[in-house]
Amino acid sequence: MKYFLLVFGFLFANLHSSAQTDANPALWSHQVNKLSDTEYELVFKGVIMDGWHVYSQYTAEGGSLPSEFTFEKAGEDYELVGETTESETIHEYSDIFEVEETFFKKEAIFTQKIKLLNPEVRQITVNLFYQICKEVCIPKDELFQISLDGNAFTDVQKELDGRSIALGKSLRLDLKNKALLNQDGLGSSEGKSNLWVIFGLGFLGGLIALLTPCVFPMIPLTVSFFTKQSQQKSKGVANAILYGFFIVLIYFLLSLPFHLFNSVDSQILNTIATNIWLNVAFFIIFVVFAFSFFGYYELTLPSSWANKMDSASSKVGGGLGIFFMALTLAIVSFSCTGPILGGLLGSTTLAEGDVATNLTIGMVGFGLALALPFALFALFPAWLNSLPRSGGWMTTVKVVLGFLELALAFKFLSNADLVGNWGIFKREIFLGIWIVLFVLMTLYLFGLLRFPHDGPKQKLSATRKFFGIAGLAFSVYLVLGIFNVTPLKLLSGFPPPSFYSVVETESDCPLGLDCFKDFEEGVTYAKEVNKPILLDFTGWACVNCRKMEENVWSDASVYPILKDEYILISLYVDDRKELPDAEKFDFQYDSGRIKAIETVGQKWGTFQTINFNAASQPYYVLLSPDLEILNDAVQYVDVETYEKWLRSGLEKHQLSMNK
Template sequence: MRFIFLVSTLFNVILSQSNPVSFSSNIGSIARAGEVINIEILASMEDKWHIYSVHKITEGPLPTEISISGDVIGSIGPIIEPEPKYVFDPGFDSETYYHEGDTKFSLFSRLKRDLQPGKYPINIEIYYMVCNERLCYPPKVKNDVVYVEVEEGSARSDRTSFALLNNQSGNNNSQIDNSLLGILILAFGGAIISWIMPCVYPMIPIIISFFGKMSEEKNVSRFTIASFYGLGIAGTFVAIGLGVSILSWGVTDIAAKSRYANIGNFIATDPFLNLGLGILFIFFALWMFGIINVNIAGKLVNKTDQAGQSSKSAYLGAFLLGVAFSITSFSCTVPVVGTLLVVAATGTAGGMLTSLYGMIVYGLVFAAPFVALSFFPKALDKIPNSGSWMETLKISFGFIEIAAAVKFLWVPDLEWSIGLLPRNVVLIIFIIIGTALIGYLAGLFSIGSSSNVKPFRLGRGRIVGVLFTLFFLYPITMSVVHPPTYHYDGMPRLMDEFIEALVPPPPTEDEIAREEGWFVDQYDEALEEAYRTKKPLFIDFTGVYCANCRVMERRVFPQNEVKEQLDKMVLARLYVDKKDSLSEVYSKMQFERYNQATQPYYVILDPFDESTLADTGGYIPKGFSQFLEKGANKFSKRDYNEK
């Protein structure tokens, strides 16, 4: 009894050692209902100690997790952190990103719009692991409470946007800026792609000529006519962006009242919404292929066009004609605009801001050639003539739309555990789509009206398209042919992250272990199986965030001489650092039975009396097979047939 008390006391001492990191939290100022607040969390670490990044997560150490809860929370925005330091960790075989010294995290949250004045609590939970060069303490949870004071009054316009508040806070982190930059690039590129669509590109010289005719009839400069025409185009898309923004604002409230953190999370994970988006993108693809044709708002186009033609005002007439052209161009631009709006709605700056911002950029860039070429009409002689290359481009985008549909469809498949679109199936579908695109570009088959183009010619554009497709197919193929992680570690990180965003998550270490016959966090079941089969029980006391554990499991266990010995045993992998009560049980078991608290630690048991046949710990690439053989030999010498 004294021994058990002593062991328990020592175990508690280990868990309650002085913490080399401390946290403090505060809220900047008094807020109003519907406004975004900034919760600042300061982590102060002792010299040579560090915690890991919130966002830059790799397959290695425990990322810092910060969460908030409270009745006042309407929606939760991004967590902002300083740029972390990084170093390559050979144990995890990857870069690890960490913070040291004094580090400030900012978490943005929008208050509910129906709050009454008063003081409200907000609960903060920080889950973290602190390490130095030699060791890591077990993951810990820090709980804190801060109070936000809500005053009377409507929400102030400069405090309703996650992005605006971040700029005012002076935080140097660029996460939100990067989100807006990504939308800018996508909107800019999407507008350029729209220029060369079959329903837009051939119309450019016709419209420029129309500007000259209208200029003479209305006695207004060509540039003025073009400017108002461009405003009509841009205004149409801005109106679409504004409409989606208002819808995003409403969906944000729906998301906040459900299990979703914000609209971005809602769009990324809601199975019904993703199913709808998947069907929509299949529709877009069939549209691009010319298999289906829909006349969008035909009556609206006719009325707008008639109003523009009959208007006595040159400015209003040009504006309305620009609106009419924008609506007409939807037959080609809807897939591009739809993709942009979906991506924009998931932006870290908030769906309302990014949707409107994206459409403003798209509309202005889309209208730019009409205004610019009215200034320099002779430049029309230098642009390529319209032709079959536009149809080729349109069909190529159809294949991309199918791939986008698959990306959305695997979300409900994963959420509802249907099993039709696991990771490797999705990767193979992407390979099939890419191969089909290459076949189309190489002239092996035709789709839609492109089948009427004779004779076939493999031009430079098609060759570039083939090479571009092969560039993306290579890492996707490598992700399929490199089990068991289904993850090709040799590809550049940017491409790696791009692929990971398109496919379901890879199997976890636990799933892989179970496929290989391990009992994961199932000591009693493993012991029973060892007893039934009369085999020794091999226990791997491991940790999710243990670098040496991963090295042993990935590099030592697969060795032939080691695997040969492991095949003679029942295998159990017991985690001691997960955020659950079972890990606490196994952690205590390791310490109380073997007086050890480090990982990895390996034990070979006799399942009949749970006596130890052999045990060892640490990173031991050499001699590990001899250790296993020693335990197996001890077990074989026992007369277990009589037990």
């Protein structure tokens, strides 16, 4: 139990840690020293970034992973002479693993002597596996292709050709007044409020999961178990509360692997969220979830898992036994909670901000809602008498959830269509599918459509009639929206943008505005007309980008400014359209890492990162035609704030012109 809590504390403390997007924490090189005609000394040198450390080959077992060299064809073309030696190391006791660990800071040097068995060999391949840690630990591999004819440190990074160097330089801007970007300006009005929304969604998901047949019947049984098995009432209450805590902990722990992704690359989850085939995979998964809720089959984890957890809870006892009981609940209730958790995962990938943090907040909300009844009913056992009886109403809840899962599934398919420029799921088609789904849900609630696990027909309850009418009203709302009778502000950001339509539009920019989708072209035009630039970093699958366009840009106080006073340059960072061969290149970051730029989105995503040190969307920057930053950058803000921001940029541009 002590070991478990230590690991949990370590992980919790590192929840928000992440490496810089473009930083490689260790840069490696190698050197060859010729000792004789057949003997050589190979030296491997790693320069380690401040705050990071790399583990020795000889760090204690039971702790972090040691460094390990693999010398290909050793014993065939050459033999190793002695062991691989190391430069000076640091020894430090680890409270987590309870062993003394050995590691390097700032610099690691490994030396290995070899003797050739085949005099014709002129090149040796060596692989280094190592673990580098700061607040999180990242396993990495480094491949060395060693020429025995050289004797100087050689950087193993890929060589850039002249064209790549030139295109890479053109991507960097000579911005003036760049200090404005580092000020605590308007920023985003989402921030913490968005996290509360995610927490609320997770909590709501947990409450819904409580109403399903996999969880609801467990509440009185579990509470009765804790209150009756303990001789003291206070002991039973304490055990029930601990049981609830462990439920929250389990769902929190499920989100931690996503933070490992973020620690490797802070853009990786955004890249995954806008990946075409992953969105298609999400679509398929959600369809599978939906039909499980409809009762055509049941999704369950292997029963052996639940049996093992249940057995462990009986054998271990105490606090650890209660943890295994909570884990058993999580496993046996998966057929109902799994699809809801899938919906939560989907919602967090669609939301703006740090996807991993969003998911953790949502998971904690979900676990808290699931755990609360067990603690509350243990404190107030008389409340158990007021619980409604299990029955057919729980089946109705599952079917309604199935329709909601299907609606969310088509959102992911729409994302894939937008990012891939397929042109299939235009706005009207997407809304038409949703109309069909919610009409079918309404028919089900009124008893006109039935599914396999529905019981005998009964008189409709007032609750079922209420939700049936709500479903019908929502269907009518969608119909009015598809014919542009009313703006769909309740769904802002979910359907494809209005210009992505089956009806041909004059502009392929938001709200019919004129915009440029290439930075250089936009700047050239801005210089011709001497107007300031609104640089809009956006994305096809960006929900908050659509919300800003449909709710803020469309406002009567903002739209004329965008239309008449600014040159709009919209750069889509998730556009998977391939660049022409002549425009593809390799970009080298300051850290030395090289990234292949092959799509439009990769180009503009890298452009945003290196010039504005940002990776989120929407992200708005005001520039003069000669690339002077006119104001601090903003993201998701309200109408009044955005209007003031735009007008402030105009005033500064006018002042600079009058100088």
